Amino acid sequence: MKRKYLIILSVLFLIITAGLIGYHFLDTKQQDMSYPSFLEAVEKKEVEKVTFIENKNLFKVNLNTEENVEYLVPNPKTENFTEYLLLKGINISYGTDGFTRFIQVTFTFLVIGSVIWLAKRGSTSSNLAEDSNKKKQKSSTVTLDQVAGNAEAKLMVEDVIGFIKNPEKYTSVGAKMPKGLLFYGPPGTGKTLMAKAIAGEANVPFYAMSGSDFVQMYVGVGASRIRNLFKKAKKSEKAVIFIDEIDAIGKKRARSLSASNDERDQTLNALLTEMSGFHENSGIIVIGATNRLDTLDEALLRPGRFDRQIEIGLPDINARKKILSLYAKSKPLADDVDLEDLAKSTVYFSGAMLENLLNEAAIHAANDGKSVIGKSNIDTAFYTVIAGSPKIDRSFISDQDRKITAYHEAGHALTTTLLLPEHYLSKVTIIPSVKGAGGFNLSIPKDTLFQTKKQIEANIKVLLAGRVAEELIFGEDEITTGASNDIQKASSLILNYMNKYGMDSDMGLFSMEVLEEGHDLDLVNKCRTQMNTFYKDTKKLMEENLELLKNIAEELLEKESLNQEDINRICH
Numbered sequence: 001m002k003r004k005y006l007i008i009l010s011v012l013f014l015i016i017t018a019g020l021i022g023y024h025f026l027d028t029k030q031q032d033m034s035y036p037s038f039l040e041a042v043e044k045k046e047v048e049k050v051t052f053i054e055n056k057n058l059f060k061v062n063l064n065t066e067e068n069v070e071y072l073v074p075n076p077k078t079e080n081f082t083e084y085l086l087l088k089g090i091n092i093s094y095g096t097d098g099f100t101r102f103i104q105v106t107f108t109f110l111v112i113g114s115v116i117w118l119a120k121r122g123s124t125s126s127n128l129a130e131d132s133n134k135k136k137q138k139s140s141t142v143t144l145d146q147v148a149g150n151a152e153a154k155l156m157v158e159d160v161i162g163f164i165k166n167p168e169k170y171t172s173v174g175a176k177m178p179k180g181l182l183f184y185g186p187p188g189t190g191k192t193l194m195a196k197a198i199a200g201e202a203n204v205p206f207y208a209m210s211g212s213d214f215v216q217m218y219v220g221v222g223a224s225r226i227r228n229l230f231k232k233a234k235k236s237e238k239a240v241i242f243i244d245e246i247d248a249i250g251k252k253r254a255r256s257l258s259a260s261n262d263e264r265d266q267t268l269n270a271l272l273t274e275m276s277g278f279h280e281n282s283g284i285i286v287i288g289a290t291n292r293l294d295t296l297d298e299a300l301l302r303p304g305r306f307d308r309q310i311e312i313g314l315p316d317i318n319a320r321k322k323i324l325s326l327y328a329k330s331k332p333l334a335d336d337v338d339l340e341d342l343a344k345s346t347v348y349f350s351g352a353m354l355e356n357l358l359n360e361a362a363i364h365a366a367n368d369g370k371s372v373i374g375k376s377n378i379d380t381a382f383y384t385v386i387a388g389s390p391k392i393d394r395s396f397i398s399d400q401d402r403k404i405t406a407y408h409e410a411g412h413a414l415t416t417t418l419l420l421p422e423h424y425l426s427k428v429t430i431i432p433s434v435k436g437a438g439g440f441n442l443s444i445p446k447d448t449l450f451q452t453k454k455q456i457e458a459n460i461k462v463l464l465a466g467r468v469a470e471e472l473i474f475g476e477d478e479i480t481t482g483a484s485n486d487i488q489k490a491s492s493l494i495l496n497y498m499n500k501y502g503m504d505s506d507m508g509l510f511s512m513e514v515l516e517e518g519h520d521l522d523l524v525n526k527c528r529t530q531m532n533t534f535y536k537d538t539k540k541l542m543e544e545n546l547e548l549l550k551n552i553a554e555e556l557l558e559k560e561s562l563n564q565e566d567i568n569r570i571c572h
């Protein structure tokens with residue numbers, strides 16, 4: 001701030017001085033005057049001022065009769081000239097002529113100016129925080145094309161991009177832009193990349209900070225950094241503000257006895273205040289990113305804050321192929337390298353790991369003195385990359401795990417299609433999500449106010465279908481723990497079916513929920529029996545459609561994720 005004023009001031013001063021000198025130059029005429037005429041003027045008391053111009057060896061004389069003329073009198077070189085003038089009451093001053101003075105003044109200012117500028121420059125580059133912020137403000141050139149995979153996430157950010165670009169289109173129909181997006185998912189899956197792509201596509205500045213920038217700082221510093229960040233963003237009117245590792249400031253408050261973390265709370269509060277401080281339709285969007293959605297403070301997830309949560313997951317085989325070819329572009333690969341094969345063998349690799357894999361391989365090739373990257377280099381790099389990732393070590397080796405997951409998920413998908421045709425399966429995958437182990441099915445129910453008895457029964461059967469598929473294919477002894485979450489959900493649904501919705505004819509309409517101690521063995525037994533019946537029904541249904549189940553599972557193993565269109569193609 002101060003530096004800016006100093007520069008403006010110096011420049012102003014320079015211009016004014018130059019102007020004054022220039023004005024003086026243009027306005028005053030210079031005329032030669034002979035020595036005798038000068039003596040005459042002295043006698044007439046017309047001489048006002050005499051200046052000795054040393055570098056030209058002459059006297060500059062101003063008369064009180066003429067204002068804008070300077071007379072130049074050659075140096076008479078008489079010894080008592082000075083005394084003579086003194087006697088007449090005229091003092092001689094010494095100086096340089098206007099032009100020389102102008103050059104001198106300009107030069108002096110230039111020197112002073114550069115010194116100030118250099119000094120200021122030195123001091124800001126030592127101010128790391130400010131400097132690194134500056135680097136991050138550049139507008140982004142990343143496009144959505146550069147983010148491979150994550151089709152659902154892309155779909156969800158597309159309208160945000162549209163909103164930033166053309167808010168009127170949305171505001172005219174009363175739509176509000178979400179203020180905050182929250183990207184969650186495993187490390188290295190492209191959350192930062194996606195945020196940059198939003199800024200790039202909308203062509204607005206990208207401001208980034210990391211939650212860890214605020215850790216272990218003096219109280220108040222984090223909060224003021226947040227305020228500065230928003231101040232800068234607001235200046236550009238439209239902007240994407242990205243806060244990586246938001247869990248560092250937005251963790252759930254621990255109810256421990258230790259002193260509360262004032263600094264973190266202040267930072268979080270500053271963030272929340274800033275977010276509520278700007279209008280939904282202002283074209284500013286805040287994007288937070290975290291690997292751990294479950295640890296975030298509820299306050300962050302409320303409406304008007306990070307209320308749109310988007311999972312950025314691990315890439316499936318197609319996305320991995322895309323990422324690999326993206327980063328192989330700049331690397332010469334030997335003929336024995338097949339990116340398709342490599343994509344197949346890199347299950348559970350994140351985008352960052354794939355990029356790293358090719359880079360490590362290139363380093364190995366260079367170390368070997370080779371000009372192309374061979375398969376052996378990639379194999380060596382493979383182990384370097386997974387060695388650094390304990391999570392993958394555990395899960396990726398087992399083909400059996402993949403197969404079980406594929407059949408389990410295929411079971412859910414098949415029953416959804418058969419029993420709940422009105423649902424839309426947006427994603428069936430064997431790539432684990434951060435929310436739960438194994439794969440998952442994401443089915444979107446049709447929006448209806450009520451659910452029918454038939455639909456609830458179908459929902460329970462869909463939940464049981466994962467376990468049913470495991471049992472059918474691998475046998476009773478090989479069933480896994482993968483169904484625990486399904487069983488829990490099915491149990492609470494069946495309890496409601498019996499006890500809340502009054503849908504079982506034997507149980508009738510009475511609900512135990514009104515009793516103080518709602519413990520009823522009869523009810524529990526009834527639930528168990530009914531669950532068994534549903535299980536058998538599901539098993540029967542699946543046996544009748546075993547071919548379809550196998551086909552879905554096989555395609556899942558090959559492609560890793562499918563959508564409704566794929567399932568329809570297989571089933572019809």
Ligand SMILES: Nc1ncnc2c1ncn2[C@@H]1O[C@H](COP(=O)(O)OP(=O)(O)OP(=O)(O)O)[C@@H](O)[C@H]1O
Pocket residue numbers: 146147148149150186187188189190191192193194244289290291315323326350351352353355
């Ligand atoms: N889906 C993807 N498409 C293309 N490149 C990717 C993808 N995912 C990751 N990458 C590569 O990995 C690098 C790291 O990704 P990025 O920093 O965006 O991950 P992140 O999810 O923000 O990770 P973290 O959670 O560790 O902050 C990216 O710069 C990019 O080169």
Ligand SMILES: [Zn+2]
Pocket residue numbers: 408412466467482483486
């Ligand atoms: Zn399941």
